[in-house]
Amino acid sequence: MTARVVVAAPVVAALLAGCGLSLRSQDDFLLTRTGAGKTLTVVVNDGGTITCNGSKPRPLAGQLLLQARDLVTNLDADAKEEMNLASTPGSVYRFTMKFQDGTISFPDTAGGRHTELGAAEQFALEAAQGPCVDVVGP
Secondary structure (H helix, E strand, O other): OHHHHHHHHHHHHHHHHHOOOOOOOOEEEEEEEEEOOOOEEEEEEOOOEEEEOOOOOEEOOHHHHHHHHHHHHHHHHHHHOOOEOOOOOOOOEEEEEEEOOEEEEEEHHHHHOOHHHHHHHHHHHHHHHOOOHHHHOO
């Protein structure tokens, strides 16, 4: 009987979607960048959208979506450990990323030592200059 339920679930979901009911994909993460300039808060959804500072969801370009998915994979262990790196002299921005399995927090100076965190910083920059530019500014 369990096998029937497992097989039936996707069929029911497809039928509901066909009737005009949409199913929402899971959010990959919430990233907040604070510091100099305007705060940036983005929510990346696995369905291919990004929400910038509470705006309506907008499409996330293919390469940026792939980068977001890589961040989820590469930072999962750090999130589970609740990584929290202290700010250092010379840092300008502070990043907080909330994932399904935990949260990480780090200054912009951490990217030099942790390439995965550098990738998160780069993602925030590209989001601010790309799909979020009208909300955050260049």
